[in-house]
Amino acid sequence: xxxxxxxxxxxxxxxxxxxxxxxxxxTQQYAAFPVASxxxxxxxxxxxxxxxxxxxxxxxxxAFDTSHQGESGGTxxxxxxxxxxVEDIKCAIDYLTTLPYVDNERIGQFGVCAGAGYSMHxxxxxxxxxxxxxxxxSDPASWIxxxxxxxTPVETQLALLEEASNQRTREANGADPIYGTFVPEEVTAGxxxxxxxxxxxxxxxxxxxPRSTNQVSMMSIDKMTDFSTFMFADKYLTQxxxxxxxxxxxxxxxxxxxxxxxxxxxxxxxxxxxATHVDLYDKPxxxxxxxxxxxxxxxxxx
Numbered sequence: 001x002x003x004x005x006x007x008x009x010x011x012x013x014x015x016x017x018x019x020x021x022x023x024x025x026x027t028q029q030y031a032a033f034p035v036a037s038x039x040x041x042x043x044x045x046x047x048x049x050x051x052x053x054x055x056x057x058x059x060x061x062x063a064f065d066t067s068h069q070g071e072s073g074g075t076x077x078x079x080x081x082x083x084x085x086v087e088d089i090k091c092a093i094d095y096l097t098t099l100p101y102v103d104n105e106r107i108g109q110f111g112v113c114a115g116a117g118y119s120m121h122x123x124x125x126x127x128x129x130x131x132x133x134x135x136x137x138s139d140p141a142s143w144i145x146x147x148x149x150x151x152t153p154v155e156t157q158l159a160l161l162e163e164a165s166n167q168r169t170r171e172a173n174g175a176d177p178i179y180g181t182f183v184p185e186e187v188t189a190g191x192x193x194x195x196x197x198x199x200x201x202x203x204x205x206x207x208x209x210p211r212s213t214n215q216v217s218m219m220s221i222d223k224m225t226d227f228s229t230f231m232f233a234d235k236y237l238t239q240x241x242x243x244x245x246x247x248x249x250x251x252x253x254x255x256x257x258x259x260x261x262x263x264x265x266x267x268x269x270x271x272x273x274x275a276t277h278v279d280l281y282d283k284p285x286x287x288x289x290x291x292x293x294x295x296x297x298x299x300x301x302x
Contacts, residue, residue: 002052005062007095009088012073016064016092017043019055024101031106031302032060032099034092036115038281039080039140040182040202042070042211046112046281050135050291054110057295059302060102061110062092070211078179078213080220082118082141082227089122093129106130106302110294112281113251114140116243117229120258124236131301133242133294136280137258138251144224148192148250157225164221171219179215194250197278207282233262240266240301244290246275266301 001020006013021030035047035054047063055061067074067084074084089109096102108131111119116134123129146152167178183198184191201207202214230237241264243255252271259269270293272279275286 005095007064007091009067009072009074009091012067014064014067014073014088014091014095015043015071016062016095017048017051019048019051019061019063021055021058021060026101029101029103029106030058030060031108031298032062032096032102033108033110033298033302034089034096035061035063036085036089036109036111036119037063037066038113038115038138039066040069040212040214040216041113041115042209044209045207045212047115049282049287050110050112050294053287053291054295054298057291057299059295059298060096060099062096064088064092065211068217076177076217076219078177078215078217079223080140080182080216081223082121082229083223085114085118086122089118090126093126097128104128108132108298108302110134112136113138113277117141117254120233120237120241120262121229123239123241124232129239131240131242131298133244133297135244135290135294136249136251136277137243137245137254138277139229139254141224141227141229144221148195160221161225164218167218168222178218180218181214182216183214185214192250194277197276201278201281230258230261233258235263237262238264240264240297241268242294242297243267243269244280244293245269245271246277246279246286247271247273248275249277249280251277268297 043063051061065072068079116137
């Protein structure tokens with residue numbers, strides 16, 4: 001069972017889908033959590049895949065479109081703004097607390113890829129979150145700032161910031177927005193495996209959705225560059241955390257690093273043999289394992 005909903009994020013509306021257990025009884029109370037999407041994804045893609053499956057284990061799950069994207073409000077459009085993505089999650093929790101069938105003492109958080117990084121960041125300051133589970137976690141700000149391999153020189157970063165700053169002036173004076181892409185529109189030789197797989201998911205019938213436009217505003221650059229996704233994890237990330245990653249994922253290092261850094265006394269990295277980063281988006285042989293592990297984690301900690 002599912003239901004389309006809207007909720008407020010300051011001055012604009014957020015669009016979401018609530019997923020309910022098969023035996024849902026509105027007179028009872030349930031553990032609940034938002035599901036944060038990868039950058040550029042819409043709620044009907046990965047968030048629905050996980051939200052609908054996790055609900056079958058007895059939870060309320062809320063998939064939603066990020067501010068500025070999909071069916072959610074916010075201008076300019078196609079903006080990826082880390083602090084707003086964190087606020088999106090907090091506003092999703094605000095909404096869940098208004099539902100009479102949600103137990104406000106059993107609220108968790110789930111996220112995938114960039115949404116996983118944002119989920120961990122949000123949990124540091126939103127203490128309503130009692131436990132966090134994520135899959136294929138990435139550090140979205142580092143990808144933009146430091147490059148996929150983490151080796152982009154500072155000079156290149158500064159040049160990009162110069163161009164983004166100049167574009168802001170141009171748009172203030174009436175110029176059209178400039179957009180980049182979240183994932184490559186074409187596969188080229190030597191491309192990192194995760195980017196090649198992301199193209200195959202987002203830009204082909206496998207996972208393509210008309211509202212997932214693969215556009216990101218250049219106005220995102222400065223906002224991404226100065227965001228530190230895991231800063232203070234050694235102080236504030238004290239809740240139980242579960243990170244799920246494929247053994248063949250290029251992004252496994254993000255989970256390994258956070259496993260060492262996080263202050264939590266209840267933390268685990270669960271690896272799925274043979275899976276890559278994007279395999280955990282939709283391939284049943286891997287997603288089924290991730291969902292079962294996350295459901296057991298939430299049952300134990302919410």
